[in-house]
Amino acid sequence: MQKIAFFDAKPYDRESFDRVNNGRYEIKYFETRLSEAALPLADGCDAVCAFVNAEINRNVIEGLVKRGIKILAMRCAGYNNVDFAAAYELGLTVVRVPAYSPYAVAEHAMALLMTLNRHLHKAAARTRDYNFSLVGLTGFDLHGKTAGVIGTGKIGRVFCDICKGLGMRVLAYDAYPNSDSGLEYVDFDTLLAKSDIISLHCPLTPATHHIINHETISKMKSGVVFINTSRGGLVDSDALLDALRDGKLGGAGLDVYEEESEWFYEDHSAITKQNKTLSLLVSMPNVIVTSHQAFLTHEALSNIAVTTLDNLDAYFNGAPLVNEICYRCIGDAGAPQGNVALCSKRCNGRCQKK
DSSP: OOEEEEOSOOHHHHHHHHHHHTTSSEEEEOSSOOOSTTGGGGTTOSEEEEOTTOOBOHHHHHHHHHTTOOEEEESSSOOTTBOHHHHHHHTOEEEOOSOSOHHHHHHHHHHHHHHHHHTHHHHHHHHHTTOOOOTTOOOOOOTTOEEEEEOOSHHHHHHHHHHHHTTOEEEEEOSSOOTTSOOEEOOHHHHHHHOSEEEEOOOOOTTTTTOBSHHHHHTSOTTEEEEEOSOGGGBOHHHHHHHHHTTSEEEEEESOOTTGGGTTTSOOTTOSSOOHHHHHHHHOTTEEEOOSOTTOSHHHHHHHHHHHHHHHHHHHTTOOOTTEEOHHHHHSTTOOTTOGGGOSOEETTEEOOO
């Protein structure tokens, strides 16, 4: 029986994976994130399972390979935290979970928007103190407003559908537009200028890093509500904070943060030395920060466990790896990042290593 070193394990991970695993693998759960210091925990294992906040750099990959580990199973969709050049060079196979529940993330994005708009977080806090005043809780109708959606993959399209269901006009921007989606695609600047709400649903790549910055924010409507449930690195946090302070942004709902890896998923309430920008964002009355929990539904957790273990089954059984990501796939000219279907360098359903 193969052994899996499972890093950054939370109680909900154990529950979902144990239920799906049903004795297929021996899973060694560790609460610590995968890092260079944590590598000895993987001794004697055949595979490693990591999450979105692990920093999987060259040193970590070298340490895994030296321990005889040939596959890294990411139990998430994002993979910007993995050094794929090193993985390709050293022969480490990397698989992921490309889609676990687009509904979970899209619904969380809408929950952030509705909570901000109708001040539900403030109202709930007031009534706990038996304060039933309505002063300062005025919102606006979402019906008739324009939502700008940046990124129209599965999650982005579900969010568009929710917006349309509320009677909103939807403007979409994507580097690779889906002509069959029925969406109204516009250029990036047009979306910024015409949207009352802007929501990010795109991957973090070199091209999208800090796509929201001082310059792009200056092109937005005054009072626009901003939502990010994708990746923190898409946003220049200092620029966002400045725009919230001067009133350019009417509010922000953030499930991700640029420097979240040291803070999210853990209880830091007793720590006095905190991240300055994050502390300022959390303290603002028109900002809601959740700790990268948009994925957290029973359905999504089950799908993550099923796909992750299916990925491992395929690897150990010599089957095609439909969810493999490799350096050569990403490097294919003109291919959407991670779209292995367009990679011309696959052998028996697997990316060829050096």
